[in-house]
Amino acid sequence: MRARTNWEIVCTVDDLVPESGVAVWTEDGPVAVFYLPHRLPALFAVSHTDPFTGKNVLARGITGDLKGQPVVASPLYKQHFNLQTGQCLEDEAVAVKTYPVLLDGNNVRVEIPAANKESVAA
Amino acid sequence: MSKKTLIVIGNGMVGHHFLEQLVTTPAAADFDIKVFGEEKLLAYDRVHLSEYFSGSTHADLAMETADWYAENDIDLHLGEQVTGIDRDKQTITTPTAYYSYDELVLATGSYPFVPPIKGNEHPHCLVYRTLEDLESIRASSEGAKTGVVVGGGLLGLEAANALKSLGLDAHVVEFAPRLMPVQLDTDGGELLKRKIEELGVQVHTEKATTEIIEGADARLRMNFSDETHLETDLIVFSAGIRPQDALARASDLAMGERGGIIINDQCTTSDPHIHAIGECALWSERIFGLVAPGYTMARTLASVLNGDQEAAFTGADMSTKLKLLGVDVGSIGDAHGQTEGARSIRFNDEQAGHYRRMVISEDGKKLLGAILVGDNSHYDTLLQYALNEIKLPQQPETLILPESQGGAPTLGPDALPETASICSCHNVSKGDICGVIDAGCSDLGSVKSETKASTGCGGCAALLKNVVDSELEKRGVEVSKDICEHFPYSRQDLFNIVKVNGIRTFRTLIRDHGKGHGCDICKPAVGSILATCWNEHILATDHVPLQDTNDTFMANMQKNGTYSIVPRIPGGEITPDKLIVLGEVAKEYNLYTKITGGQRVDLFGATLSELPEIWEKLIAAGFETGHAYGKSLRTVKSCVGNTWCRYGVQDSVGMAITLENRYKGLRAPHKVKMAVSGCTRECAEAQSKDFGVIATENGWNLYVCGNGGMRPRHGDLFATDLSDEELIRTIDRVVMFYVRTADRLQRTSVWMENLEGGLDYLKQVVLEDSLGICEELEQHMADLVGTYQCEWKTAVEDPEKRKRFREFVNAPSKKDPVQQWTTERDQRRPLLEGEPA
Structure with missing residues (x-):
């Protein structure tokens, strides 16, 4: 019996870039991990796929905050996504998938939902 | 009730404006409207005719599209010349048909006057009025080297500009002792002549042409009454206009002694069902050869036909403000001081090439007229004083003195009365502008589209912006220049903060001068500012997260x-x-x-x-x-230059490479493009760049603040015949001033247009060092050039940086x-x- 969730090691602290994102490959596909050292918590993980274009680019967006919410702007057409909830600020109907993320010693772990594990196996 | 038929003869600017006005009135529903135009083309902007040679097409110049006519149910007959009017039967005739009318509007305009000189029928003797004329001039310029314009008035100088842009050696021959004799006095005319000659157009005044014969070295030879002569390949007559009144004359309408269809204050002729507007109409024994009075007539007539009993044309202000061949010329009201008791104050700076004259009333309280040459920055203020009869200050000379010599600042928008006319093309007063702002317009764009102000000749753009900003501020609408929610500053403010405080990271800047964590607006802007100030590698750890993905x-x-x-x-x-x-x-x-x-x-x-x-x-x-x-120098485009080209006069490729290597990597508020052409044929299209360099026999001419893209704009001539060193020094200064003072994502064109004082101000700062900052600008540029690094070279050599990829x-x-x-x-x-x- 598989555990309900799976905390996958995706990278180490050294791979992270402060105030920016990196892309990692998980069992659930491409995920963007952001490190915002002046916030608590400082780590965020959302899908790397831009929902407006289907392209894998979100980790390459500019981070920041708008009205207090931590956000990343898509590098393609500049829509903003809330890093905590995944909600798109410009379009209520659009959101990106978010993932729980934590620091485990020197490793960064992202929680991949087990239900998706089979269907997305690349 | 069946509809009446309204026929308009003539589809020029005034005829079109009349229709534009009429369709907004309830009366439009009472008429079936038919329009006849002799030209095959829809009404177009004749004021900017010479732009046809610098790339504008009929579509660019057209006042409206055919769709507009269709949408307003106007039956358009272009290329169908009206040949007769039968006033008894109320019909008009064309070569193909008869049409009945209930009301008839003559907007036939004028035709160019060709002086009765022997030989003027030569095929290379042309006129300058329609796009078709321009096509003939273009055809005639094939294989031609020189061109002469007969007539040194406003249109003549426009025509000379057209010849110059065709690459011809242009000459102007004027009968009077000075250029623009109607608008300018002797000193003003002299200065204008000097300035125009500096731009390469030869001016011959006091020349009466006696005959035109075959030339020896060129196609034609003009013999003058003083026994001198001039050889040329083509001649353009622009010696004034005559009202196009043949139809009216043939149908026995009352005419002026020297032509023109006599109209009353309601723009109606001696036949109550026939009206005339524009340059074909004679009001109070005057023909008005400018577009603004024609528009006023058009508006008056539209109101009259709409049943407005009060509507009346009561004359028009003939003040003009233009840029002829790049030289500012302004003339207001009684420029020659013909009013009884009028006195003049003159300011003449031959060094800077500025001439200003004020004509004031005997009691010294009112401004009657003015002349400006070389610098029109005082025009708006003077015009407001004259039109609104505002009481002059104690020492009226302060209005035309340079500020350093005690000159008064320009008249603020608050000082203008509600009746002050801001846009004379569309007759928009300050009161009209306040009205639409009260009705909900909250920015410049909406005021423009609501009132049409500044959409004609555009001469009032700066004044309009001032009035709108000031009125918005009065109503408590904050005109925010904040870059985003994180910094209550403009880009220029941030630049100064960074520079003065020696700030080297975004973190420090937002901690000390902003709030929150930044966003995709302020981060790249600050990244660009930091790069300009300190020129550190854009992938240095602190800078990476500031960059847009392209920069990263x-x-x-x-x-x-x-x-x-x-x-x-x-x-x-x-x-x-x-x-x-x-x-x-x-x-x-x-x-x-x-x-x-x-x-x-x-x-x-x-x-x-x-x-x-x-x-x-x-x-x-x-x-x-x-x-x-990057938001930085892209390319310096060049033609092949005198190394290979038979026509090149300088090494344009060499100069382009020098410029590109000098400015590469420089971070700016927006992208910057340059080009260098090796001769006046301009194959590198330099005038469409932020910095355009065109070779001359003596060096380089510099054009600044042009761009292509969504809203193309030709660069303005900034300095002429520069040596290599002077050229680079001048560009250094302009680039650096731009980088320091422009707003985020503001191209050089918009930046310059938003500088108070525009091009002239920029010239003062850069060419005359009016702010005393040129040395600093040059030093800053030298530092940046000295610390250039190829970002990719640095990146591939550094394993840490490579990890980012x-x-x-x-x-x-x-x-x-x-x-x-x-x-x-x-x-x-x-x-x-x-x-x-």
Whole structure:
């Protein structure tokens, strides 16, 4: 019996870039991990796929905050996504998938939902 | 009730304006409207006719599209000349049909006056009035070297400009002792002559042409009454206009002694069903040869036909403000001081080339008229004093003295009365503007579209902005210049804060001067400012998160998330070996290859992880980054210059390479483009660039603040006949002043237009060092040039920086599975959405 969730090691602290994102490959596909050292918590993980274009680019967006919410702007057409909830600020109907993320010693772990594990196996 | 028929003869600017006005009134519903135009083209802007030779088309100049006429149910008959009017039967005749009318409007305009000189029927003797005339001039200029304009008035100088832009040696021959005799006095005319001659147009005053005969060295020879002569390949007559009144004359309407259809204050002729407006109409024994009075007549007549009993044309202000061949000329009211008791105050700075004259009333309280040459920055203020009869200050001379000599600041918008006319083309007063602001307009754009102010000649743009800003501020609407929610500052403010406080990181800046964590607006702006101030590598740890993806990865992201690569090819000059390397690299990585408009090669479809590998190869072959991803200097385009070209007079390629290498990598508020042409034929299209350099026999002419793109704009001539050193020094100063003071994402054109005082102010700052900052600007530029590094070279040599280019940090060999490709015209391209693989 598989555990309900799976905390996958995706990278180490050294791979992270402060105030920016990196892309990692998980069992659930491409995920963007952001490190915002002046916030608590400082780590965020959302899908790397831009929902407006289907392209894998979100980790390459500019981070920041708008009205207090931590956000990343898509590098393609500049829509903003809330890093905590995944909600798109410009379009209520659009959101990106978010993932729980934590620091485990020197490793960064992202929680991949087990239900998706089979269907997305690349 | 059946509809009445309204026929308009003439589809020029005034005829069109009349229709525009009429269709907004309830009366429009009472009429079936028919319009007849002799020309085959829809009404177009004759004021800007010479732009036809600098690239504008009929569509650019047209007042409206045919769709507009259709939408307003106006029956348009272009190319159908009206040949007769039968006033008894109320019909008009054309070569093909009869039409009945209930009301008839004559808007037939004028025709150019050709003086009765022997030989004036020669096929290379032309006139300047319609686009067709311009086509004839263009045809005649083929194989021609010189061109003469007969007539040194406003239109004549416009025509000379047209000849000059066709690459001809242009001459102006004027019968009077000075140029623009109607608008200018002797000193003003002299200065204008000098300035125009400096621009390469020869001016011959007090010349009466006696005959035109075959030339010896050119097609034609003009003999003058003083026994001198001039040879030329073509002649353009622009010696005034005559009302186009033949139809009216043939139908026995009351005419002026020297032509013109007599109208009353309601713009109605001696026949109550026939009206006349514009240059064909004679009101109070005057013909008005400017567009604004014609528009006023058009508006009056539209009101009259709409049943407005009060509507009346009561004369018009003939003040003019223009740029002739790049020289400012302004003339207001009684410019010659013909009013009884009038006195004049003159300011004449021969050194700077500025002449200003005020004509004031005997009691010294009112401004009656004015003349300006060389600098129109005082025009708006003086015009407001004259039109609104505002009481002059105690020492009226302060209005035309330079500020350093105690000159008064320009008249603020608050000082203007509600009746002050802001836009004379569309007759918009300050009160009208306040009205639409009260009705909800809250920015300049909406005020413009609501009132049409500043959409005619555009001469009032700066004044309009001042009035709108001031009125908005009064109503408590804050005109916010804040860059975003994180900084209550404009880009220029931030630049000063960074520079003065020696701030080197975004973190420090936002901690001390902003709030929150920043966003995709302020971060790249600050990144650009930091780069300009300190020139550190854009991938230095602190700067990475500030950059847009293009800057971060030093390539241009395309729609599928891959990147394109543009290596620098200075001046567009490339060796065959380097070209082969580009080809080999493109082939190896299967990159779609295209030549850019900036004389470079763009390689598309590289993935993130391929970028450093590709650049290693390019750098080994001697390439540098082209900064196509940055808000910075892109390319310096050039023609081949005098090294090869039979017509080139300078080494344009050499200069382009020098400029490109000097300014490469410089971070700016927006992209900056340059070009160098080796002769006046302008093959490098330099006038469409932020900085355009055109070779002359004596050096270089510099044009600034042009651009292509969505709203193309030609650069303004900034300085002439510069040496290499002077050229570079001048560009250094303008570039640096731009980088320091422009707003975020503001191209040089918009920046310059928003500078208070515009081009003239910029000239003062850069050419006359009016702010005393030129040395600092040059030093700053020298520092930046000295610390240039190729960002890609630094990046590929640094393993830490290279780590940034891993597509997935935990799976270096993993390829992005989203990418799907197909082949088109033998090259790879991304699959479009929904396109089968």
